Amino acid sequence: MKILQSKISESGLVETMSARSRRNFLLRTGAVTLSAAGVAMLSGCVNAGKYGTADGAVSQDVKILNTAIGAEHEAVAAYQVGAESGLLSNDVLKVAVQFQGHHKEHIEALAKAVMSMGGTPAEAKSDYGFPVHQLKNQTHVLEFAAGLERGAVSAYAGAIPVFDNRDLSLAAASILADEAMHWAVLRHALGLDPVPGAFFS
Amino acid sequence: MMPTVSFGTALLTVAGLLADASAASAEMSVLTSGDATRGKQLYAQCVGCHSPERHRTGPKHCGLIGRQAGTAAGFDYSKSMRESKLIWSVRTLDSFLFSPLGYIPGTNMGISGIKDDNDRSDLIAYLIAMNEWPECR
Numbered sequence: 001m002k003i004l005q006s007k008i009s010e011s012g013l014v015e016t017m018s019a020r021s022r023r024n025f026l027l028r029t030g031a032v033t034l035s036a037a038g039v040a041m042l043s044g045c046v047n048a049g050k051y052g053t054a055d056g057a058v059s060q061d062v063k064i065l066n067t068a069i070g071a072e073h074e075a076v077a078a079y080q081v082g083a084e085s086g087l088l089s090n091d092v093l094k095v096a097v098q099f100q101g102h103h104k105e106h107i108e109a110l111a112k113a114v115m116s117m118g119g120t121p122a123e124a125k126s127d128y129g130f131p132v133h134q135l136k137n138q139t140h141v142l143e144f145a146a147g148l149e150r151g152a153v154s155a156y157a158g159a160i161p162v163f164d165n166r167d168l169s170l171a172a173a174s175i176l177a178d179e180a181m182h183w184a185v186l187r188h189a190l191g192l193d194p195v196p197g198a199f200f201s
Numbered sequence: 202m203m204p205t206v207s208f209g210t211a212l213l214t215v216a217g218l219l220a221d222a223s224a225a226s227a228e229m230s231v232l233t234s235g236d237a238t239r240g241k242q243l244y245a246q247c248v249g250c251h252s253p254e255r256h257r258t259g260p261k262h263c264g265l266i267g268r269q270a271g272t273a274a275g276f277d278y279s280k281s282m283r284e285s286k287l288i289w290s291v292r293t294l295d296s297f298l299f300s301p302l303g304y305i306p307g308t309n310m311g312i313s314g315i316k317d318d319n320d321r322s323d324l325i326a327y328l329i330a331m332n333e334w335p336e337c338r
Contacts, residue, residue, distance in 0.1 A: 060302070063279070064311030070258040071249055129255045151249025158246070158312025162302055201246060 057164035062119035064159050065168065068175075069110045071155055073124035075103040075148050081130050082141040092138060092189065096145070099182050106175050113168065139190065146186035152179040157201050235319075240327025243320055250310075254336045259310060263337035265289050266329050270305075281307030294325050 079100035083093060111121035135141050156176035163169045180200070188194040250259035260276040268289050271282035285305050287293050297304045298321050300314040315321045331337050 060307065060311070063307070063309050067250070067258055067309050067311050074257060128257070147245075147248055150245050151247070153249070154246035155249035155312065158314070161313040162311055 058117055059119070061164050061168055062114055062117050064163060065110050065114050065117075066119065066122040068155065068159060068172070069107055069114070069122040071152060072103050072107045072110065073122070074128055075152065076100055076107070077124065077128050078130060078145060078148055079103065081132060081135070082145060085132075085135060085141055087135065087138050087141050089138065092142070095185065095189075096141075099145075099149075102178055102182070106178070109171065109175075113171065142186050142190050146183055146190065149179050149183035149186060152176075153183060153200055235322035235324070235326030237323070237326040237330040240323035240325070240330075243315075243324050244327055246315070247324075253331050253334065262328055262331055263334070264332060265294075266291075266332060279307055279309045281305050282309070291325055291329075294328065295321055298324060 079096050082088060082096050083100070088096060107121075114121045130144075135144060153176055156172045156179065160169045160172050160176070163172065184194040187196070247259075247262075250257055251262055253262045255261050256273070256276045260273045260278070264273075266289055270285045270287040270289060270293075271278040282305055287297075287305075298315045301308050301310040301312060303314070315324065
């Protein structure tokens, strides 16, 4: 666990910005990218008429979004389990809470999109049946989280080509980028090659 | 690169299922030449939503082969999946995984699909091999 901690410290992960400065930073940079897609959703541009989209295509997009929201809820819950496990060092805990925050922001953005299309956003489950008994140390928690982030990358990579509305593909790509970064950071913390290849599907 | 081909587990399992009269169907006799070990690695693409032994965003995969689509107890499937009346076999899985939305329009599994033939066949070998796991029994 020492090694993991020092790895994380070395990587400067600990020097995460305060919540407020991070938020401002996101507003200036990251969030704008998401907003480019998000804006279209929020301003009601996501409607059948403008893009000549059939109702069926809209409802299929809503389904895809809701599946993504479901997976994001699970990620939030998983980080919660990790955070409450008492197995994480302070430094790692900070990172976990930060990543959990990102997943919450993803849910917010995706849920707004669903509502703008007349759908009802998927809700969190009351119980995810996580294999909690298998999480005995920090490495287990990090591996568990890394697996979820890796899976999320695939889920978004798979969804991007099938959205009828390209704005949603853009939003999904923006989220994918974030989750890929989480995955890399978690792998690094585990002492693994953070970026083990050139292509991921 | 030549994919490694292993017949082992997948073949045995399918044979085992065939012996089980209730699960036997003509489709099941299509043996997979997939490599379950490679399939396990490819399964990383599914674990955002699935796990073998528990329902997540997607249904659990234990006991998949021979099961009617959309019938695992305790999972809330789309109407499209429930009404597809498909039985999961090597053949139906191959078509579904190639293009979930093309094969079952309206499914909640909104991903474009696995386009590489070897990848699908290795994944399917892994899904079949799962049936032998203790946690799937």
